[in-house]
Amino acid sequence: MTGDNHISGGEQRDVIQAQSIGSVTFGAERAGAPQQRYLQDPDRWPVARNWDALAAGAHRARPGEDGSKLPPYVARDVDAELRERIQEAAEEGGLVLVVGDSTAGKTRAAFEAVRKRLPRYRVLAPPVGATLRPAPEALEGCAHLRCVVWLDDLEQYLGPEGLEPEVLAEFVRLRVPVVATMRLKPYETFSADTDDGTGEQRWASLSSRVLRTAEVVDMDRLWSAGELTRAGACEDVRIADAVAHHGTYGIAEYIAAGPVLLREWRRARRTGSGHARGAALVTAAVDLSRAGLRGPYSRGLLVEVHKRCLADAGGSVLRPESLDEAFAWAARVRLGVTSPLVPVTDGWWSAFDYLVDGTESAVPDWVRETALAHAADDDDHYAIATSAYRAGALHVAEAAVRPLAEDGDPAATFNLALLLNKDGRVEDAEALYRRAHDKGELDATNNLAHLLADTGRTEEAEALYRHAHTHGHLHGTFNLAVFLDENDRPEEAEAVYRHAHTKGHLAATNNLAILLKQSDRPEEAEALFRHAHTHGHLDATFNLAVLLDENDRVDEAEAVYRHAHDRGHPEATHNLVLLLDEFGHTRDAEAIRREAAPDDLPG
Known part of the structure; x- marks a missing residue:
């Protein structure tokens, strides 16, 4: 079998990538926020073995028969990996980050791991809104005291005066472990390289520089068979009830009442529910959060926003209750766990963050504009700009970021x-890229080079790529290699690709x-394709399959095509169907045809 008659592609190159930018930053103290002195007073930090899970940020469960606020901990599959990473961070310094959906059990698992591996450590858990930049003597004290920095919902601590790269580097130098949790959606927003396919435009946060250094432990929302077996052996009635009735939900998710509150909120939006105004208040808080405005929100702001939410849902036709009744409904605790609106x-x-994560509808532009009008500081501006940019609301993103520029x-x-x-x-963009480049912003250097290359100014583009590469900008290194490759300078390109590959850039490896x-x-x-494939680079997986296919290693090719197909690579689906047809596996090929999008299939 040869590639001439049916193999699609085989050279899934990664194009020039302009560097991720944009910021969501947290750290400036808000009115009423705890003062900086907390960070300078280690005697106020709890000892891990005596620490309380609710204080750490674990979601409350309904009270047990003995009055306990949390059920016993059920061992999770990630425990061994998580505890090993925390132990390594305690010995060498570093950030350990548990990522998963709301109420997946992230905080509880990380809390139990810290108590298990670092029982005598002091826990520095700064309150949200406090500046996370202790004085040098306090940092030295952290190391001397053997303390662990705890950042539940990490996105609230990133950026200026928060967990900046320089602050994290100091913790690493002093071998102070940092343990954090982060919901999946914020993690994907702040860490992902979202190249749009042209390589020119990507948007991520400055905080991605921190996240790239993290040892990430992923936690699934749905429990594995082993976890369910362990939960089934637990005598706590709350866990037993969750095992019996959780259905399509995770055990922790069920116990934290997330699905119950989400269903109730959705029902309350309907005509005749009797709680239409309460539902609108919750919608206001959820959409403000999704727009990037950090909570908590004042009663006045929620009242202002909910009016239009209610009108858009149907207004008086819904027969809304009074405002006091609406707040009472939204604040009422369900199942002894939590409420749709959480008082701060x-x-x-x-x-309630589960509602924020569980909402997929578009945030209206007017909510984004209202959020921007109530932005408290630069960090809010960055967050609102990031959310708006990713949603395509460019006018809001521009309005949010222009004053800072x-x-x-x-x-x-x-x-x-x-x-x-x-x-x-483009001309205005070029001028701004140059201004940022002149101030040492290497991301701007990289994007400016791309813009110049696109407009035929190749000599200046190459010089800028080389500048970014020389100063350690990994995307600039990769882009320089692509530039050389595309300009028929393969020996130079190979050397630069190798440099990026040794630094862990998987697109360069591919x-x-x-x-x-x-x-x-x-x-x-083949060895390089396998390396990138093993580390999750999907185009490399496809390219490996094509190489195997072209060399008549059919069984191996099929297995790798299937891997790429299962992860949504359309050309892998195309080639897999053709391969199965060619070797007589028509039933299997037909099953894939029925499930695949028409554009993924051979004509």
Whole structure:
């Protein structure tokens, strides 16, 4: 079998990638936030073995028969890995991050791991809103005291005066472990490289620099068979009830009453529910959060926003209750666990985060504009801009980031350039990229080089790529290699690809393998494809399958095509169907045809 008659692709190169930017940053103290002195007073930090899970941020469960607020801990499959990572961080320094959906059990698992492995450590758990930049003597004290930094919902601590790269580097230097949790959606927003396919425009946060250093432990929302077996052996009635009735939900999710509150909120939006105004108040808090405005929210703001939420849902036709009744309904605790609106301080509210994660509808532009009008500081502006950019609400993103750029913030200048470029205002974007580049913003250097290459100014583009590469900007290194590759300078490209590959850049590994394959070095190419495939690079998986297919290693090719097909690679689906047809596995091929999108299939 040869590639001439049916193999699709085989050179799934990664194109020039302009660097991720944009920021959601947290750390500035808000009105009423705990003062910095908490961070300077280790005697107030709890000892891990005496620490309370609710204080750590674990979701409350309904009271047990003995009055306990949390059920016994059921061992999770990730426990061994998580505890080993925390032990390593305690010995060498580093950030251990548990990522998963709301109420997946992240906080409880991390809490139990800290208590198990670091029982005598002091726990520095700064309150949200406090500045996370202890004085140097306090940092030294952290190391001397053997303390662990605990950051539940990490996204609230990232950015200026929070867990900046420099602050994390200090913790690492002093071998102070940092243990954190993060919901999956914020993690994907702040860490993902979201190249749009042209390589020119990507948006991530400055906090991605922190997240890239993290040892990430993923926690599934749904429990495995082993976890369910262990839960079934537990005598606690809450866990037994969850095992018996959780259905399509995770055990922790069921115990935390997330699905119950989500269903009740959705029902309350309907005509005749009797709680339409209460549902609108919850919608206001949920959408403000999704728009990027950090909570808690004042009663006045929720009242202001809910009016239009209610009107958009049907207004008086829904026969809404009074405002006091609405707040009472939204704040009533369900199952002894939590409420749709969670009180933070007197007159200030947040949405239950499960509702935020469980909502997929678009955030209206007017909510984003309202959020921006109530932004408290630069961090809110960055967060609102990031949310708006990812949703395609470019006018809101521009309005949020432009004042910061005009104040001289290099990252904001870069963000504004990115927005203008996406909006077709290329000359203005170029000027802003140059301004940010002149201030040392290497992301801007990288994007400026891409813009220049696109407009035929290749010599200046190459010089800028080399500048970014020389200064350690890994995407700039990769982009330089792609530039050389595309300009028929394969030997130079190979050297630069190898440099990026040794630094862990999987797209460089994939492209290097393609280059070697084209240079008739198939064995080395296969080894590199396998390396990138093993580390989750989907195009490399496809390219490995094509190489195997072209060399008549059919069984191996089929297995790798299936792997890529299962993960949504359309050309892998195309090739898999053709391979199965060619070797007489028509029933299997037909089953894939029925499930696949028409565009994924051979004509």
